[in-house]
Amino acid sequence: MAIIEGFGVKNFRVLHDVTIGKLSANQKSEPLTPFTVVIGKNGSGKSSLFDAFGFVADCLATDVETACDMKQRGGFDRLISKGKTGAIRFEIYYRESAGERPITYELAIALDRLGRPFVESEVLKQRRKGQRHGRPFPFLRLTHGKGTVWAGEDAVGEDEAQSSEEDNTQTPVELTDPRQLGIATLGTLKEHPRIKRFRDFLKGWYLSYFYPDAARSLPSAGPQRHLNVHGDNIGNVVQYMEREHKDRFKNILARIATKIPGVKEIKTDVTLDKRVVIQFNDGAFGDPFFAQQMSDGTLKVFAYLLMLEDPAPPPFLCIEEPENGLYHKLLESLATEFREHANGKKNSPQIFVTTHQPYFVDALTPEEVWILEKGKEGFSTIQRVSELEIVRNLVEQGLPLGGLWYSDYLDSR
Numbered sequence: 516m517a518i519i520e521g522f523g524v525k526n527f528r529v530l531h532d533v534t535i536g537k538l539s540a541n542q543k544s545e546p547l548t549p550f551t552v553v554i555g556k557n558g559s560g561k562s563s564l565f566d567a568f569g570f571v572a573d574c575l576a577t578d579v580e581t582a583c584d585m586k587q588r589g590g591f592d593r594l595i596s597k598g599k600t601g602a603i604r605f606e607i608y609y610r611e612s613a614g615e616r617p618i619t620y621e622l623a624i625a626l627d628r629l630g631r632p633f634v635e636s637e638v639l640k641q642r643r644k645g646q647r648h649g650r651p652f653p654f655l656r657l658t659h660g661k662g663t664v665w666a667g668e669d670a671v672g673e674d675e676a677q678s679s680e681e682d683n684t685q686t687p688v689e690l691t692d693p694r695q696l697g698i699a700t701l702g703t704l705k706e707h708p709r710i711k712r713f714r715d716f717l718k719g720w721y722l723s724y725f726y727p728d729a730a731r732s733l734p735s736a737g738p739q740r741h742l743n744v745h746g747d748n749i750g751n752v753v754q755y756m757e758r759e760h761k762d763r764f765k766n767i768l769a770r771i772a773t774k775i776p777g778v779k780e781i782k783t784d785v786t787l788d789k790r791v792v793i794q795f796n797d798g799a800f801g802d803p804f805f806a807q808q809m810s811d812g813t814l815k816v817f818a819y820l821l822m823l824e825d826p827a828p829p830p831f832l833c834i835e836e837p838e839n840g841l842y843h844k845l846l847e848s849l850a851t852e853f854r855e856h857a858n859g860k861k862n863s864p865q866i867f868v869t870t871h872q873p874y875f876v877d878a879l880t881p882e883e884v885w886i887l888e889k890g891k892e893g894f895s896t897i898q899r900v901s902e903l904e905i906v907r908n909l910v911e912q913g914l915p916l917g918g919l920w921y922s923d924y925l926d927s928r
């Protein structure tokens with residue numbers, strides 16, 4: 516399973532310089548856990564961190580200018596940290612699987628002379644094969660769309676941009692569109708399998724902007740493999756699961772039904788005009804309820820559980836404030852569900868969650884939780900809760916983490 520061990524953000528809104536987990540330059544830090552949760556007061560930067568992942572994914576899916584101009588972002592000038600100039604930077608430190616050498620991806624986005632966002636630089640680097648320590652070397656290095664790529668599985672550059680003349684794995688690259696990521700283009704080429712895998716990994720990220728009303732719409736019939744970001748194709752996913760994984764799906768629905776309070780049975784039906792409806796039976800009334808009549812919370816839990824039961828889940832799943840609309844006692848078990856699925860095993864997703872809810876945090880360990888705080892100068896800092904000794908000790912004595920947060924033990928500064 517691929518895992519992001521660390522993520523660094525610079526100059527992105529309130530996140531002037533924030534790192535979670537391990538990066539190539541801070542090898543002493545512990546990597547991120549497969550299940551990572553970020554907490555913090557309003558305005559501390561949770562949504563910004565969530566969107567930093569979304570922004571990188573959108574840069575790949577579209578181009579950096581389109582990603583900057585998307586509605587929720589409002590253009591580069593609003594995205595760059597107030598009072599700062601230069602580039603917005605991201606660094607992803609990840610491993611394709613446990614034994615693999617880590618790969619670093621660095622991306623810098625800036626404005627050109629005419630004020631248009633473009634890819635200022637892009638680097639992918641990895642240690643040489645057989646090397647367990649030491650500095651990684653590039654296998655893709657682009658500045659202003661020009662640079663070098665090293666083909667195959669193992670080739671890397673020499674020190675910085677210099678490399679030997681006779682190195683036949685090395686090819687000069689010049690991109691035609693300065694707004695496109697190099698990995699978008701090069702990742703389609705057979706001779707660059709590492710870039711392809713990284714691009715595919717990034718493409719597979721799933722950011723949930725689930726809102727229950729979307730799930731109430733009646734989609735046209737037609738199976739779809741994965742839940743979309745707004746969750747309005749639940750019915751289609753249900754139909755897919757029913758067709759492709761019939762027995763497994765029955766079990767899944769039965770299991771989900773036991774986890775949603777007040778639901779005894781979940782079934783599907785196709786209407787005369789061939790649309791899919793989900794039926795929830797509460798055991799009290801003979802007739803089932805349809806998604807249109809269900810509570811926000813029920814639909815939301817159903818969507819999350821269905822997403823987790825996906826036979827081929829996305830490698831990286833981000834969920835912003837899953838608690839909205841959910842009964843507080845359900846939250847601890849939802850957190851436990853997330854952790855059980857993000858277990859580090861093959862084909863399990865890595866799950867990243869932001870939350871406001873102490874009950875959710877009660878189910879977590881200090882290593883899993885990061886707290887964002889806005890500093891006096893208006894920018895955020897982040898800390899892993901396991902670095903707070905008092906908190907670690909109190910948790911060891913059996914106190915729940917959410918309760919400690921509620922009682923202000925996590926506000927270290």
Ligand SMILES: Nc1ncnc2c1ncn2[C@@H]1O[C@H](COP(=O)(O)OP(=O)(O)O)[C@@H](O)[C@H]1O
Binds near residue numbers: 557
């Ligand atoms: N370009 C920027 N530079 C600095 N701070 C910014 C910028 N854009 C927004 N902010 C600040 O970021 C904060 C919003 O952070 P957000 O990620 O929505 O927090 P949360 O989700 O934790 O409530 C606000 O306090 C806002 O003033």
Ligand SMILES: [Mg+2]
Binds near residue numbers: 563
């Ligand atoms: Mg927010």
